[in-house]
Amino acid sequence: MFHRYRKGATVYVCGVTIMTEQFVITAAHCTIDPNERQKLPANRVFVKVGISNLDSPERHVQQHDVDLIIRHEEYDEVTFENDIALLKLYSEITYNNYIQPICLWQGDTQLSKIVSKVGYIVGWGLNEDYKLPQDLNEATVPIVSRRECIESDRNHFSKFYFESKTFCAGHRNGTHAAQGDSGGGLFMRIGSNWVLRGIVSNTKAHPDTLKVAADSYVIFTDVAFYLRWINSKVTIMTSFTIDIEPIIEPPGTPSLAGSDSQANLLGIANCGKDTYPSGT
Numbered sequence: 485m486f487h488r489y490r491k492g493a494t495v496y497v498c499g500v501t502i503m504t505e506q507f508v509i510t511a512a513h514c515t516i517d518p519n520e521r522q523k524l525p526a527n528r529v530f531v532k533v534g535i536s537n538l539d540s541p542e543r544h545v546q547q548h549d550v551d552l553i554i555r556h557e558e559y560d561e562v563t564f565e566n567d568i569a570l571l572k573l574y575s576e577i578t579y580n581n582y583i584q585p586i587c588l589w590q591g592d593t594q595l596s597k598i599v600s601k602v603g604y605i606v607g608w609g610l611n612e613d614y615k616l617p618q619d620l621n622e623a624t625v626p627i628v629s630r631r632e633c634i635e636s637d638r639n640h641f642s643k644f645y646f647e648s649k650t651f652c653a654g655h656r657n658g659t660h661a662a663q664g665d666s667g668g669g670l671f672m673r674i675g676s677n678w679v680l681r682g683i684v685s686n687t688k689a690h691p692d693t694l695k696v697a698a699d700s701y702v703i704f705t706d707v708a709f710y711l712r713w714i715n716s717k718v719t720i721m722t723s724f725t726i727d728i729e730p731i732i733e734p735p736g737t738p739s740l741a742g743s744d745s746q747a748n749l750l751g752i753a754n755c756g757k758d759t760y761p762s763g764t
Contacts (some may be wrong), residue, residue: 499668510667607665
């Protein structure tokens, strides 16, 4: 996601994840001007999909203006509670080998079922030199329990962790999301599908430098909690209807419990597929 400024400058600020040809999902705080602390109008936001290098966009990259920003009505700018937003695009995304929609979580939403499982995050978060990398980075992060997260820094996480609405993930060695990764997804591989479970929301930063603390976990908005909210917003704007009835899962394993169509909450023919050409 990019912000437009009044003098014509554009700046990359956050990640997004494709849900349908016309909707992407991100964090609500990504739609707030960080300098003016005001909600951005849709005409000051646009997205690029299929991009892996910020300096040299590939030929298959598509740019789309935003028609409507749908922030969660109860988003709290102080605590980051309900840190989720949908962006309705002016033009439809064209799918190809590089650009595909994600599957949304369907099945057991209990956090205990995914604790110690591995999630994947991608983004252009600031590196060790506090600079924005040009190439898209990827990391694997373990999901941790509520207790482990809060006890790692009770003073911080007790204020920003909301049971059922959020979860924590990351390594306490600097391998986790950073500034610039906000709004991007945490993805899990379930069978043959990639599924969106979380959205990068917030973490602890050093008060003097505002750099992300290397030994801190990251809080993710739990997308599974918000399926009804997503359904209500997408249905109002389109003909899509999301089936959010839970699928009974085999004990102890997160699963989409069956066919690809059951993973496909938004009616897209092939969500969450590996079609990106190898070696590119």
